[in-house]
Amino acid sequence: MDDTNRGRLTKDGIRIYETRDFAGMHIAGTLAAQILDDIAPYITIGQTTGEIDRLITEWVVASGATSATIGYKGYKHASCISVNHVVCHGIPADKVLKDGDILNIDVTVIVDGWFGDTSRMYVAGKLGRKAERLIQVTHDALMLGIEAVKPGNTFGDIGHAIQSYAEAQRMSVVRDFCGHGLGRVFHAPPNVLHYGRAGTGPVLEEGMFFTIEPMINLGRPETKVLADDWTAVTRDKSLSAQFEHSVGVTADGCEIFTLSPGGLFHPTYAQV
Numbered sequence: 001m002d003d004t005n006r007g008r009l010t011k012d013g014i015r016i017y018e019t020r021d022f023a024g025m026h027i028a029g030t031l032a033a034q035i036l037d038d039i040a041p042y043i044t045i046g047q048t049t050g051e052i053d054r055l056i057t058e059w060v061v062a063s064g065a066t067s068a069t070i071g072y073k074g075y076k077h078a079s080c081i082s083v084n085h086v087v088c089h090g091i092p093a094d095k096v097l098k099d100g101d102i103l104n105i106d107v108t109v110i111v112d113g114w115f116g117d118t119s120r121m122y123v124a125g126k127l128g129r130k131a132e133r134l135i136q137v138t139h140d141a142l143m144l145g146i147e148a149v150k151p152g153n154t155f156g157d158i159g160h161a162i163q164s165y166a167e168a169q170r171m172s173v174v175r176d177f178c179g180h181g182l183g184r185v186f187h188a189p190p191n192v193l194h195y196g197r198a199g200t201g202p203v204l205e206e207g208m209f210f211t212i213e214p215m216i217n218l219g220r221p222e223t224k225v226l227a228d229d230w231t232a233v234t235r236d237k238s239l240s241a242q243f244e245h246s247v248g249v250t251a252d253g254c255e256i257f258t259l260s261p262g263g264l265f266h267p268t269y270a271q272v
């Protein structure tokens with residue numbers, strides 16, 4: 001089917017996909033999640049983020065999928081790897097992981113034209129107590145946001161669920177980056193804010209596909225982008241964490257397209 005005419009658009013320009021489209025998103029999302037499962041054993045002290053990305057690139061190709069990020073606005077890698085105070089869009093390089101480093105790995109693949117976008121946190125070596133709490137709160141904030149996804153709720157309800165929880169834990173929500181609609185394209189309306197007031201913003205409808213991907217900081221929320229034009233860091237150098245799922249609104253809630261096949265989404269599960 002012609003991509004641009006698929007489904008319909010709401011007055012806010014948000015595409016409403018059809019029931020049969022969930023299957024394509026499920027396949028793309030599951031592949032992205034499988035790659036994040038498979039990379040877990042390679043997150044070790046002494047490993048480089050470049051080598052992690054090299055493996056991910058290899059697996060995307062081997063699975064017959066396409067990387068959505070290679071060639072995207074000039075980006076050259078199959079993953080973003082954001083270590084410690086890097087908020088997002090960390091560029092894989094020869095940086096060596098050291099004991100206690102926490103990192104987000106973000107992978108987006110295209111399968112049969114459908115985009116699967118997910119990220120999660122990992123640790124090299126021993127997880128420190130503050131980092132563990134940050135990761136736990138960020139994970140739980142995402143899942144609380146996802147619990148707010150059902151027809152009739154609004155995008156503001158999602159942002160409010162995330163912000164009120166994170167701030168009650170004395171952490172801060174990054175404002176400079178947001179989630180996004182996706183489906184047959186990588187980034188589409190709406191901007192999915194991770195903060196906001198309940199009852200505001202567009203109303204959720206069955207058939208909307210989007211990501212929720214909160215970035216939470218231990219310190220202040222402000223970020224800056226480094227001279228490489230990609231790497232976003234916390235201005236106060238505080239630790240930052242992020243989790244991302246791609247979801248589709250169903251009649252009574254949502255389907256998470258990027259569930260971990262191995263149940264490894266949360267890093268502490270991986271240590272069991």
Ligand code: MF3
Pocket residue numbers: 069072073075079080089106107108117211213230244
């Ligand atoms: N996957 C990221 C997101 O969640 C986007 C990365 S774009 C890149 O939207 F070019 F930096 F890879």
Ligand code: CO
Pocket residue numbers: 117179180211213244
């Ligand atoms: Co995304």
Ligand code: CO
Pocket residue numbers: 106107108117118119213244
């Ligand atoms: Co992503």
